[in-house]
Amino acid sequence: MIGRLQGLLAEKNPPQVLVDCHGVGYEVQVPMGTFFNLPALGERVTLLTHFVVREDAQILYGFGLPAEREAFRQLIKISGVGPRTALAVLSGMSVDELSQAVSLQEAGRLVKVPGIGKKTAERLLLELKGKLGPDIGVTPHAGTDNQVDILQALLALGYSDKEAAAALKALPADVGVSDGIKQALKALAK
Structure with missing residues:
Protein backbone atom coordinates (compact mmCIF):
# COMPACT_ATOMS: atom_id res chain seq x y z
CA MET A 1 0.00 0.00 0.00
CA ILE A 2 2.59 2.59 1.10
CA GLY A 3 5.91 1.45 -0.34
CA ARG A 4 8.11 4.51 0.09
CA LEU A 5 8.14 7.83 1.89
CA GLN A 6 10.14 10.86 0.88
CA GLY A 7 10.07 14.05 2.86
CA LEU A 8 11.69 16.07 5.62
CA LEU A 9 12.82 14.41 8.82
CA ALA A 10 10.77 16.19 11.50
CA GLU A 11 11.45 14.13 14.65
CA LYS A 12 13.72 11.35 15.87
CA ASN A 13 12.62 9.34 18.91
CA PRO A 14 14.19 5.86 18.67
CA PRO A 15 12.88 3.63 17.21
CA GLN A 16 10.31 6.05 15.78
CA VAL A 17 10.80 8.91 13.35
CA LEU A 18 8.36 11.46 11.96
CA VAL A 19 8.62 12.17 8.24
CA ASP A 20 6.85 15.30 6.96
CA CYS A 21 5.58 14.64 3.43
CA HIS A 22 4.09 17.88 2.08
CA GLY A 23 2.44 18.79 5.38
CA VAL A 24 1.41 15.25 6.42
CA GLY A 25 3.52 13.71 9.19
CA TYR A 26 4.03 9.95 9.04
CA GLU A 27 5.16 8.14 12.18
CA VAL A 28 7.52 5.39 11.09
CA GLN A 29 9.13 2.63 13.17
CA VAL A 30 12.70 1.98 12.01
CA PRO A 31 15.42 -0.53 13.00
CA MET A 32 18.43 0.98 14.75
CA GLY A 33 20.68 0.39 11.70
CA THR A 34 18.44 2.69 9.69
CA PHE A 35 18.03 5.12 12.59
CA PHE A 36 21.77 5.69 12.95
CA ASN A 37 22.10 6.41 9.22
CA LEU A 38 19.35 9.04 9.11
CA PRO A 39 20.22 12.62 8.17
CA ALA A 40 19.88 15.55 10.59
CA LEU A 41 16.46 16.97 11.51
CA GLY A 42 15.00 19.11 8.73
CA GLU A 43 16.97 17.22 6.05
CA ARG A 44 15.37 15.27 3.20
CA VAL A 45 14.95 11.54 3.86
CA THR A 46 13.72 8.59 1.80
CA LEU A 47 12.53 5.40 3.49
CA LEU A 48 11.28 2.16 1.97
CA THR A 49 8.24 1.11 3.97
CA HIS A 50 6.10 -1.81 5.01
CA PHE A 51 2.55 -1.03 6.15
CA VAL A 52 0.98 -3.29 8.79
CA VAL A 53 -2.74 -3.15 9.52
CA ARG A 54 -3.96 -4.77 12.72
CA GLU A 55 -7.32 -4.77 14.43
CA ASP A 56 -6.18 -2.08 16.86
CA ALA A 57 -3.50 -0.17 14.90
CA GLN A 58 -2.01 0.76 11.55
CA ILE A 59 1.79 0.89 11.76
CA LEU A 60 4.34 1.97 9.19
CA TYR A 61 7.83 0.42 9.31
CA GLY A 62 10.66 2.12 7.45
CA PHE A 63 14.02 0.94 6.11
CA GLY A 64 17.02 2.66 4.58
CA LEU A 65 17.99 -0.32 2.39
CA GLY A 137 22.70 -8.42 -1.28
CA VAL A 138 24.34 -10.85 1.12
CA THR A 139 27.09 -13.32 0.31
CA PRO A 140 27.54 -16.55 2.25
CA HIS A 141 29.96 -16.20 5.15
CA ALA A 142 31.87 -19.40 4.51
CA GLY A 143 32.84 -18.66 0.90
CA THR A 144 32.03 -21.12 -1.89
CA ASP A 145 28.91 -23.27 -2.10
CA ASN A 146 31.07 -26.33 -1.39
CA GLN A 147 32.37 -24.76 1.82
CA VAL A 148 28.83 -23.93 2.93
CA ASP A 149 27.74 -27.52 2.22
CA ILE A 150 30.73 -28.91 4.15
CA LEU A 151 29.97 -26.63 7.07
CA GLN A 152 26.29 -27.65 7.08
CA ALA A 153 27.31 -31.35 7.07
CA LEU A 154 29.64 -30.87 10.04
CA LEU A 155 26.97 -29.01 11.99
CA ALA A 156 24.45 -31.76 11.16
CA LEU A 157 26.93 -34.33 12.52
CA GLY A 158 26.85 -32.55 15.86
CA TYR A 159 30.03 -30.49 15.77
CA SER A 160 29.86 -27.04 17.31
CA ASP A 161 30.02 -23.86 15.21
CA LYS A 162 33.58 -23.24 16.42
CA GLU A 163 34.81 -26.76 15.64
CA ALA A 164 33.20 -26.78 12.19
CA ALA A 165 34.54 -23.32 11.30
CA ALA A 166 38.06 -24.27 12.46
CA ALA A 167 38.00 -27.48 10.39
CA LEU A 168 36.74 -25.54 7.37
CA LYS A 169 39.59 -23.02 7.58
CA ALA A 170 42.13 -25.83 7.29
CA LEU A 171 40.66 -27.05 3.98
CA PRO A 172 41.84 -25.91 0.53
CA ALA A 173 39.42 -23.41 -1.08
CA ASP A 174 38.70 -25.58 -4.14
CA VAL A 175 38.01 -28.85 -2.31
CA GLY A 176 34.94 -30.88 -3.29
CA VAL A 177 32.13 -31.49 -0.82
CA SER A 178 32.78 -35.20 -0.31
CA ASP A 179 36.56 -34.83 0.03
CA GLY A 180 36.14 -31.74 2.19
CA ILE A 181 33.90 -33.57 4.65
CA LYS A 182 36.36 -36.49 4.86
CA GLN A 183 39.33 -34.15 5.42
CA ALA A 184 37.44 -32.10 8.00
CA LEU A 185 36.40 -35.24 9.90
CA LYS A 186 40.02 -36.44 9.95
CA ALA A 187 41.13 -33.04 11.28
CA LEU A 188 38.41 -33.05 13.94
CA ALA A 189 39.28 -36.62 15.03
CA LYS A 190 42.81 -35.55 16.03
Whole structure:
Protein backbone atom coordinates (compact mmCIF):
# COMPACT_ATOMS: atom_id res chain seq x y z
CA MET A 1 0.00 0.00 0.00
CA ILE A 2 2.59 2.59 1.10
CA GLY A 3 5.91 1.45 -0.34
CA ARG A 4 8.11 4.51 0.09
CA LEU A 5 8.14 7.83 1.89
CA GLN A 6 10.14 10.86 0.88
CA GLY A 7 10.07 14.05 2.86
CA LEU A 8 11.69 16.07 5.62
CA LEU A 9 12.82 14.41 8.82
CA ALA A 10 10.77 16.19 11.50
CA GLU A 11 11.45 14.13 14.65
CA LYS A 12 13.72 11.35 15.87
CA ASN A 13 12.62 9.34 18.91
CA PRO A 14 14.19 5.86 18.67
CA PRO A 15 12.88 3.63 17.21
CA GLN A 16 10.31 6.05 15.78
CA VAL A 17 10.80 8.91 13.35
CA LEU A 18 8.36 11.46 11.96
CA VAL A 19 8.62 12.17 8.24
CA ASP A 20 6.85 15.30 6.96
CA CYS A 21 5.58 14.64 3.43
CA HIS A 22 4.09 17.88 2.08
CA GLY A 23 2.44 18.79 5.38
CA VAL A 24 1.41 15.25 6.42
CA GLY A 25 3.52 13.71 9.19
CA TYR A 26 4.03 9.95 9.04
CA GLU A 27 5.16 8.14 12.18
CA VAL A 28 7.52 5.39 11.09
CA GLN A 29 9.13 2.63 13.17
CA VAL A 30 12.70 1.98 12.01
CA PRO A 31 15.42 -0.53 13.00
CA MET A 32 18.43 0.98 14.75
CA GLY A 33 20.68 0.39 11.70
CA THR A 34 18.44 2.69 9.69
CA PHE A 35 18.03 5.12 12.59
CA PHE A 36 21.77 5.69 12.95
CA ASN A 37 22.10 6.41 9.22
CA LEU A 38 19.35 9.04 9.11
CA PRO A 39 20.22 12.62 8.17
CA ALA A 40 19.88 15.55 10.59
CA LEU A 41 16.46 16.97 11.51
CA GLY A 42 15.00 19.11 8.73
CA GLU A 43 16.97 17.22 6.05
CA ARG A 44 15.37 15.27 3.20
CA VAL A 45 14.95 11.54 3.86
CA THR A 46 13.72 8.59 1.80
CA LEU A 47 12.53 5.40 3.49
CA LEU A 48 11.28 2.16 1.97
CA THR A 49 8.24 1.11 3.97
CA HIS A 50 6.10 -1.81 5.01
CA PHE A 51 2.55 -1.03 6.15
CA VAL A 52 0.98 -3.29 8.79
CA VAL A 53 -2.74 -3.15 9.52
CA ARG A 54 -3.96 -4.77 12.72
CA GLU A 55 -7.32 -4.77 14.43
CA ASP A 56 -6.18 -2.08 16.86
CA ALA A 57 -3.50 -0.17 14.90
CA GLN A 58 -2.01 0.76 11.55
CA ILE A 59 1.79 0.89 11.76
CA LEU A 60 4.34 1.97 9.19
CA TYR A 61 7.83 0.42 9.31
CA GLY A 62 10.66 2.12 7.45
CA PHE A 63 14.02 0.94 6.11
CA GLY A 64 17.02 2.66 4.58
CA LEU A 65 17.99 -0.32 2.39
CA PRO A 66 15.97 -2.75 0.26
CA ALA A 67 17.78 -5.67 1.95
CA GLU A 68 16.49 -4.56 5.36
CA ARG A 69 12.91 -4.42 4.15
CA GLU A 70 13.20 -7.82 2.46
CA ALA A 71 14.67 -9.38 5.62
CA PHE A 72 11.85 -7.80 7.67
CA ARG A 73 9.26 -9.28 5.32
CA GLN A 74 10.89 -12.73 5.54
CA LEU A 75 10.94 -12.51 9.35
CA ILE A 76 7.26 -11.59 9.73
CA LYS A 77 6.23 -14.55 7.56
CA ILE A 78 7.45 -16.86 10.32
CA SER A 79 4.77 -18.12 12.68
CA GLY A 80 5.05 -16.42 16.07
CA VAL A 81 7.26 -13.60 14.81
CA GLY A 82 5.49 -10.28 14.54
CA PRO A 83 6.68 -6.92 13.26
CA ARG A 84 7.92 -5.85 16.70
CA THR A 85 10.13 -8.95 17.01
CA ALA A 86 11.36 -8.58 13.43
CA LEU A 87 12.28 -4.96 14.15
CA ALA A 88 14.16 -6.08 17.28
CA VAL A 89 16.13 -8.63 15.25
CA LEU A 90 17.08 -6.03 12.63
CA SER A 91 17.96 -3.55 15.38
CA GLY A 92 20.20 -6.11 17.09
CA MET A 93 22.09 -7.22 13.99
CA SER A 94 22.63 -6.17 10.40
CA VAL A 95 21.16 -8.11 7.48
CA ASP A 96 24.66 -9.45 6.71
CA GLU A 97 25.03 -10.70 10.30
CA LEU A 98 21.57 -12.26 10.21
CA SER A 99 22.35 -14.00 6.93
CA GLN A 100 25.64 -15.33 8.31
CA ALA A 101 23.91 -16.60 11.46
CA VAL A 102 21.32 -18.38 9.30
CA SER A 103 23.85 -19.90 6.88
CA LEU A 104 26.00 -21.11 9.79
CA GLN A 105 22.96 -22.03 11.91
CA GLU A 106 24.27 -19.99 14.87
CA ALA A 107 21.39 -19.72 17.33
CA GLY A 108 23.71 -18.09 19.86
CA ARG A 109 23.94 -14.92 17.78
CA LEU A 110 20.16 -14.57 17.64
CA VAL A 111 19.67 -15.25 21.36
CA LYS A 112 21.73 -12.12 22.08
CA VAL A 113 18.91 -10.02 20.58
CA PRO A 114 16.53 -8.82 23.34
CA GLY A 115 13.24 -10.71 23.21
CA ILE A 116 14.63 -13.71 21.30
CA GLY A 117 14.83 -16.94 23.28
CA LYS A 118 16.46 -20.21 22.31
CA LYS A 119 13.31 -21.75 20.79
CA THR A 120 12.49 -18.63 18.76
CA ALA A 121 16.10 -18.43 17.55
CA GLU A 122 16.02 -22.05 16.41
CA ARG A 123 12.70 -21.49 14.62
CA LEU A 124 14.13 -18.40 12.88
CA LEU A 125 17.19 -20.34 11.72
CA LEU A 126 15.04 -23.16 10.39
CA GLU A 127 12.49 -20.93 8.63
CA LEU A 128 15.02 -18.47 7.13
CA LYS A 129 17.36 -21.14 5.77
CA GLY A 130 17.78 -20.49 2.06
CA LYS A 131 15.65 -17.34 2.13
CA LEU A 132 18.38 -14.83 2.96
CA GLY A 133 21.34 -14.66 0.65
CA PRO A 134 22.66 -13.21 -2.60
CA ASP A 135 19.19 -12.21 -3.77
CA ILE A 136 19.09 -9.49 -1.08
CA GLY A 137 22.70 -8.42 -1.28
CA VAL A 138 24.34 -10.85 1.12
CA THR A 139 27.09 -13.32 0.31
CA PRO A 140 27.54 -16.55 2.25
CA HIS A 141 29.96 -16.20 5.15
CA ALA A 142 31.87 -19.40 4.51
CA GLY A 143 32.84 -18.66 0.90
CA THR A 144 32.03 -21.12 -1.89
CA ASP A 145 28.91 -23.27 -2.10
CA ASN A 146 31.07 -26.33 -1.39
CA GLN A 147 32.37 -24.76 1.82
CA VAL A 148 28.83 -23.93 2.93
CA ASP A 149 27.74 -27.52 2.22
CA ILE A 150 30.73 -28.91 4.15
CA LEU A 151 29.97 -26.63 7.07
CA GLN A 152 26.29 -27.65 7.08
CA ALA A 153 27.31 -31.35 7.07
CA LEU A 154 29.64 -30.87 10.04
CA LEU A 155 26.97 -29.01 11.99
CA ALA A 156 24.45 -31.76 11.16
CA LEU A 157 26.93 -34.33 12.52
CA GLY A 158 26.85 -32.55 15.86
CA TYR A 159 30.03 -30.49 15.77
CA SER A 160 29.86 -27.04 17.31
CA ASP A 161 30.02 -23.86 15.21
CA LYS A 162 33.58 -23.24 16.42
CA GLU A 163 34.81 -26.76 15.64
CA ALA A 164 33.20 -26.78 12.19
CA ALA A 165 34.54 -23.32 11.30
CA ALA A 166 38.06 -24.27 12.46
CA ALA A 167 38.00 -27.48 10.39
CA LEU A 168 36.74 -25.54 7.37
CA LYS A 169 39.59 -23.02 7.58
CA ALA A 170 42.13 -25.83 7.29
CA LEU A 171 40.66 -27.05 3.98
CA PRO A 172 41.84 -25.91 0.53
CA ALA A 173 39.42 -23.41 -1.08
CA ASP A 174 38.70 -25.58 -4.14
CA VAL A 175 38.01 -28.85 -2.31
CA GLY A 176 34.94 -30.88 -3.29
CA VAL A 177 32.13 -31.49 -0.82
CA SER A 178 32.78 -35.20 -0.31
CA ASP A 179 36.56 -34.83 0.03
CA GLY A 180 36.14 -31.74 2.19
CA ILE A 181 33.90 -33.57 4.65
CA LYS A 182 36.36 -36.49 4.86
CA GLN A 183 39.33 -34.15 5.42
CA ALA A 184 37.44 -32.10 8.00
CA LEU A 185 36.40 -35.24 9.90
CA LYS A 186 40.02 -36.44 9.95
CA ALA A 187 41.13 -33.04 11.28
CA LEU A 188 38.41 -33.05 13.94
CA ALA A 189 39.28 -36.62 15.03
CA LYS A 190 42.81 -35.55 16.03
